[in-house]
Amino acid sequence: MASTTPDQAAQLLFPPNVQYNATRLSTIKFLSACYAGAAAGILGLENFIGFGLFIGSTLFMGGCLWLKCKGKPAKYVHGGVVEMINPGQENLFSFLLAWTLFYAIVHVYD
Amino acid sequence: MSGSAVSLYLDPQIRDWVLFPITLVMILVGILRHYVVLLLQSPPKKQPMAAIREHGKLPLPPSYYNAVSQHLADAFKNGSYLKGGPGKGDTPAAPPNPLTDPAAMDGMMAGMKTQMVMMVPQMIIMGWINFFFQGFVLIKLPFPLTLGFKAMLQRGIETPDMDVRWVSSLSWYFLNFFGLNGLYRLILGNDNSADSSRDMSTPFAAAAAAPQLGQAQDFSKLFKAEIDNLEFSKGLHSWVADDVETRILKKYGRAT
Numbered sequence: 530m531a532s533t534t535p536d537q538a539a540q541l542l543f544p545p546n547v548q549y550n551a552t553r554l555s556t557i558k559f560l561s562a563c564y565a566g567a568a569a570g571i572l573g574l575e576n577f578i579g580f581g582l583f584i585g586s587t588l589f590m591g592g593c594l595w596l597k598c599k600g601k602p603a604k605y606v607h608g609g610v611v612e613m614i615n616p617g618q619e620n621l622f623s624f625l626l627a628w629t630l631f632y633a634i635v636h637v638y639d
Numbered sequence: 640m641s642g643s644a645v646s647l648y649l650d651p652q653i654r655d656w657v658l659f660p661i662t663l664v665m666i667l668v669g670i671l672r673h674y675v676v677l678l679l680q681s682p683p684k685k686q687p688m689a690a691i692r693e694h695g696k697l698p699l700p701p702s703y704y705n706a707v708s709q710h711l712a713d714a715f716k717n718g719s720y721l722k723g724g725p726g727k728g729d730t731p732a733a734p735p736n737p738l739t740d741p742a743a744m745d746g747m748m749a750g751m752k753t754q755m756v757m758m759v760p761q762m763i764i765m766g767w768i769n770f771f772f773q774g775f776v777l778i779k780l781p782f783p784l785t786l787g788f789k790a791m792l793q794r795g796i797e798t799p800d801m802d803v804r805w806v807s808s809l810s811w812y813f814l815n816f817f818g819l820n821g822l823y824r825l826i827l828g829n830d831n832s833a834d835s836s837r838d839m840s841t842p843f844a845a846a847a848a849a850p851q852l853g854q855a856q857d858f859s860k861l862f863k864a865e866i867d868n869l870e871f872s873k874g875l876h877s878w879v880a881d882d883v884e885t886r887i888l889k890k891y892g893r894a895t
Contacts, residue, residue: 552829559821575781619820625782626818629811630658632781637646638654 570631669833676832772808
């Protein structure tokens with residue numbers, strides 16, 4: 530009875546729990562993007578090092594979530610590992626916003 | 640690369656009076672937009688008896704239930720309640736064209752009106768920023784951009800040689816516009832009306848929802864499935880007033 534089709538796999542999930550997980554996940558992604566942006570801005574990172582911090586923080590967040598999922602993200606998140614790690618365009622812009630804001634406050638203005 | 644070694648010195652008052660106010664105003668306008676949309680949707684009215692009956696929420700004694708379900712099954716075969724007469728087997732009736740059918744048109748217009756309402760505050764804020772905060776450098780971007788962006792982000796600052804990273808207030812507006820969606824989702828919940836990414840995706844969604852073929856035929860299949868379910872459930876009728884006599888007697892302490 531292996532669920533191969535996406536429909537069957539989706540039927541095994543319990544919708545309120547899936548929604549709760551998705552909400553928590555999006556909150557975590559947004560907050561980690563904001564904190565990464567603040568850190569990059571305060572440290573004065575520029576160009577690619579700043580984006581490197583963003584990627585690093587995303588991977589670190591993915592690692593923590595992977596531990597929290599006890600190694601099986603497909604059971605908790607609808608799209609599996611990719612969905613869990615992918616920050617999405619929205620959080621990239623939030624990172625840029627926070628990064629620019631803190632960089633400006635600390636390094637541009639005296 | 641010599642341009643990036645020189646750093647402009649910006650007045651801290653610009654930070655206090657431009658940077659923070661623009662962000663604050665955009666956050667507040669987003670929240671305001673969300674609540675305005677909420678208030679504009681009329682609250683659900685207390686439904687009259689007929690509407691409740693239609694949804695099947697009234698307590699229905701077993702004899703009535705059987706009579707009604709039998710009547711509905713016969714009515715479907717006769718087509719007495721259907722708009723187009725009895726179902727013509729498998730020939731799909733033409734689905735109502737959304738542009739000409741008045742009922743569907745109203746739904747689409749309502750959606751488009753909300754979208755228009757939500758774009759207006761953004762236009763106003765952009766005009767406000769262009770009017771008041773024009774002609775000076777606001778912020779230095781930590782990431783590099785190509786020269787093509789110079790025209791848009793340094794509008795009003797006539798320096799052809801300055802690094803693209805020194806930008807005007809309008810670019811701060813754009814950064815906020817894209818970056819605050821996550822904050823709205825955190826504060827206002829997932830279904831908020833302040834999200835700017837929804838504004839840009841809805842014209843495509845409305846256009847994609849318009850060609851919905853085969854909808855009329857799906858209804859007749861749905862009705863057939865409902866008829867079958869009704870027949871299956873004839874023996875399963877459970878009623879909220881099932882042993883109401885016993886419950887009332889217990890409540891008043893006279894059960895024996």
